[in-house]
Amino acid sequence: MASKHLISDSAVVPAHIAKQVVSPAAYADWDAIHEAFTELRKTxxxxxxxxxxxxxFWLVTKHADLMEISRQPLIFSNNDHRCALLSQSAERQYLETRDEVPFIRALVTMDAPEHSVYRRLTFKNFTPKGIRGLEESIRALAVESIDEMAAQGSSCDFAESVALRYPLRVILSLMGLPREDEDMMLRLTQEVFNPQDPDMSKTRSDVDESEASSYDLGALAEFNQFFSDLIKARRANPTDDIASLIANARVDDKLLPDWDVASQYIAILTAGHDTTSSSTAGGVAALAAAPDQFTMMKNDRSLIPALVEECVRWTSPLLSFMRTAERDYTLRDQTIRKGDWLMLSYPSANRDEDVFEEPFVFKANRTPNPQIGFGYGPHICLGQHLGRLEMRIFFEEFFRRVNSVELTGHVERSRSINVSAIKRMPIKFTMS
Incomplete structure (x- = not known):
């Protein structure tokens, strides 16, 4: 906890912005939250x-500062459950029930040396070389998604019908799970990340935000129950999929504890598709609002890799991670004390005027584009290359088949402190 008596009043974030930063509802108003971040970057x-x-906690809004902190995990740790913004009430609830519903033990919560050991278990499967053989199967799923979009005539909810489904089907395939699990996995992902959104959660969303949880522990428990049977099945009869690889992985010649295996499953299935679906939806929404950008991409498909990077920058699918200072550290003439908590704001860093020319303009061909929507440093997203591959293939098929697209209503974002998700996105389109 930061020591207030060591901090001058001039270093305290204005109360109205502080309220926005911790409010899931505030992130549903994308323009307003970016206005707040822009003010902080300047002042x-x-x-x-x-x-x-x-x-x-310290709020870190500048691109360079996020990079400086992220490249030093021994100084700024994940610190287990405190890698996520939790209210005091939510943390008490977790600590009281962690024997029954432990917090997820995935890479995002781990520190060295454990983090490196667990990352190596599946690292080669998510490198560019490791995913090279997946292109044909991923393309088939992209074609299927565009076919389903076309089958709806000339309009659809792009978020629900396409963006949410396509990357989830890719992850289900990699995990060796059947298509019948799609709806359940989508529901649980939305419940885990959006416990305060009444459209996406079974928990009470009408409580005061300072009393609510940032993650849905009930959904984690349901995931755990489902995956316990999968772990047993993959250990008894291993197959050629990621679920079998993790279930049978060994550290110090011992199988991983079941909750550790289930946590890796949860991380791959949730973050592995939610970030890609958000970036895809955000990109298509931006293209629909800028017909010149759509036409440019339609006429020059070689720009698609640049488009993918801009989609990730524009959307910033992960809103923040928290870090804990393991020793005193000076940043921007402020003394961060050992034990202080810090929030890394990725949407703010990806709009930093010192790094991006016209950061509030969507430029599909933006180069260079040092976006850090996948994180940075040793904790950079393990699935970043897979996400890029999925989006590249999707947009290749999208621009091959779709002649025009425009928004027909409001793009509605989820109420979440965790992810930048689009839950409704009505469009009309024409097909080749």
Whole structure:
């Protein structure tokens, strides 16, 4: 916890912005939250957030500062459950029930040396070389998604009908899970990441935000129950899929604990498709709002890799991660004390005026594009290459088949402190 008596008043984030930063509902208003981040980048790029119901934390809004912190995991640790923004009430609830529903033990919660050991278990499967043989099967799923879009006539909800389904089907295929599990996995992912969105969660979404949980522990428990049977099955009869690889992986010649295996499954199935679906939906929404950009891409498919990077920058599918200082550290003339908590804001870093020319303009051919939507440093997203491959293939098929697209209503974002998700996106389109 930051020591308030060591902080000058000039380093404290204004109360109205502090309230936005910890509010899931505030991130549903994308323009307003970006206005707040823009003000902070100009006037207080590193400031202390003091919000009722939350431990104080430093808010990091500049691209260079996120990179500086992210490349030093021994100084700024993930610190288990405190890698995510949790209210004091939610943390108490977790600590009281962690024997029954432990927090996820995935790469995003781990620190060295454990992080490196677990990352190596599946690292080669997600390298560019490791995913090279997946292109044909992924393309078949992309074609299927575009076929389903076309079958709806000339309009659809792109988020629900296409963006949410396509990357999930890719992950299900890699995990060796049947298509029948698609709806359940989508539901549980949305519940885990969006516990305060009434459209996406079974938990109470009408409670005060300072009392609510940032993650749905009930959904984690349901995931665990489902995956316990899968672990047993893959250990008894291994198959050629990621689920079998993880279930039978050994550390110090011992099988991983079941919850560790289930946690890897949860991370791959949730973050592995949610980030890609958000970036895809956000990109198509931006293209629909900028017909010149759509036409440019339609006429020059060689620009698609650049488009993918801009989609990730524009959307920033992961909103933040928290870090804990393991020793005193000076940043921007502020002394961060050992034990202080920090929020890394990826949407803010990806709009940093010092790094991106016209950051609030979607440029499908933007180069260079040092976006950090996948994170940075040793904790950079393990599935970044797979996500890029999925999006590249999707857009190749999309621009081959779709002649025009435009929004027909409001793009509705989820209420979440975790992910930048689009839950409704009505469009009309014409096909070749």
């Amino acid at each position: 207080l790029p590193l400031g202390l957030v003091e919000a009722p119901g939350f431990d104080p």
